[in-house]
Amino acid sequence: MPETTSCNLCGSHDAKRLFTLRDYRFQTDDIEWPVVRCRACGLGFLNPRPDAEEMGRYYPPAYFERRGSQTARYERQAGYVPGPPGRLLDVGTARGDFLSVMRERGWQVEGIEPARRAGNPHGLIIHRLDFPPERELPHADFDVITAWAVFEHLRDPAAAFAACAALLRPGGRLIVQVPNLRSVYSRWAQQEDVPRHLHFFTPRTLRRYGAEAGLRLKRVVHTTDLFGGSGRGVLRLALVRTTGGSQAQFFEIWRTPKRERFRRWPVLATGWTMASAIERVALADPIVRALRISGQIVTEFTREGCRSAAPPNGG
Template identity: 30%
Template structure:
């Protein structure tokens, strides 16, 4: 069953069809879904939209897979988080002055990397973080390994899945099972809310950001990572076979301009917005086209091409930090 919707940003019903797609990633259905673009504000979305979305999230859905840490936190990264963001680094290593200077030089290199983005949160033992759509809890477990207290600081919300009980009962993370919209959350409670490849799954992204604005404290931040529809992969190379189309789970698609408008309409101020290179979705998109890239092609051709795309503002993912003032 599907239902027609108006643009979630401007309310317009004036849109154009971009292409029709099927579920190429998980093949949960043979249905076709129409991807349209609002002629007034540029928002891209599925229309008509499917209802009863649970049927399109199989047990093999990657964010619900077995628990793994988001990253291996080697000493340089832990020390960078300690020196620049106040994290409690558990393993202090004494070094002489010259080694320490070389070490700090490496920290600045790490500080500029994309995978550092979700940890650019100045540490404070009283801060509370909510990970919306926490999936298997990998991000929250990474924060716990870096010194954040599971019982008093870390919160996650998602639809029931097999890993949530483990996160709650064994890791002692505050887990909320259910629909974000239907869950009664206290206002002005969290200092940080994260949306890691989640906003595109919500049926009303504008209302989602407004609710997040309300549950954040004054000065709180929301960290967002979403696919960039204004990318070379989406617009020129793969189109309907782009991995991040992910119909019918990805109901909305964003460009930096559209995401900025959504956030400012919700009351946020943009603190940081950049583009991220992501080779894995590119490789998966190639597979949708019937091509399996060898490692040499991935290493020497694809990654360099994506670096070039980033220089011109056409990378496949958007990173954003917005603040409630």
């Protein structure tokens, strides 16, 4: 059964509906999921959302395929983790392909991945745990924790931020990559992967999440080289809608090869090609990054210094 929830960041129940999406990627069912935004703090979230038990069926075997064939992306991810090598923990590490790249660069690496089916082809230390973990890891005090395309899937991001703070050494860094709700990509081109994405962040809400956990937001990079994020598709979606088409039809045309597109929708296909050309120029990757409106951001937090000395509490 779908469940309703309050805002994970501030607890408010006052939220505004932004748009609805279906599972267009795997077409599990026809349920329309509302993406809402908290009126108090601005956090976006799915509400109602699938309950924990029914979530499993939105992750079909196809979701786990094609991992490991993206070495170029893992190398680019490594570029977002500067500094001398140390101890690194990757949350939601899947097969550990990114960790394997980091190990080659001299890092001592560990991962967390609940799905046993993901496998461990590189022979790494991978803890079979959910995140946040229900028990302590043997050796905390990590220099860096990374989470690539993970936090938007979590039911309780606040607990995840707190867990990261607890696992980092003072001065250690947390690097979180998530979709950015404040973007053409997320808000207007509606490229969010619903209902697998449960939370929709912005630099502002991420800063507050960090602050609540004792993590200071140091850097926000608008990236398009990991998972896209340009928002191209937004004009084509508008075109389909003005001609009376639905969002579902937009995704169907999107997936159809060009030749077949002209055969099935001869009039619309011409407009589609023109809109696509305009998008390629207006939403070129360098422009999107320069305007800081990418649908994908990499954020870097630092754990505040030692807080072991608790302030005197009277008495």
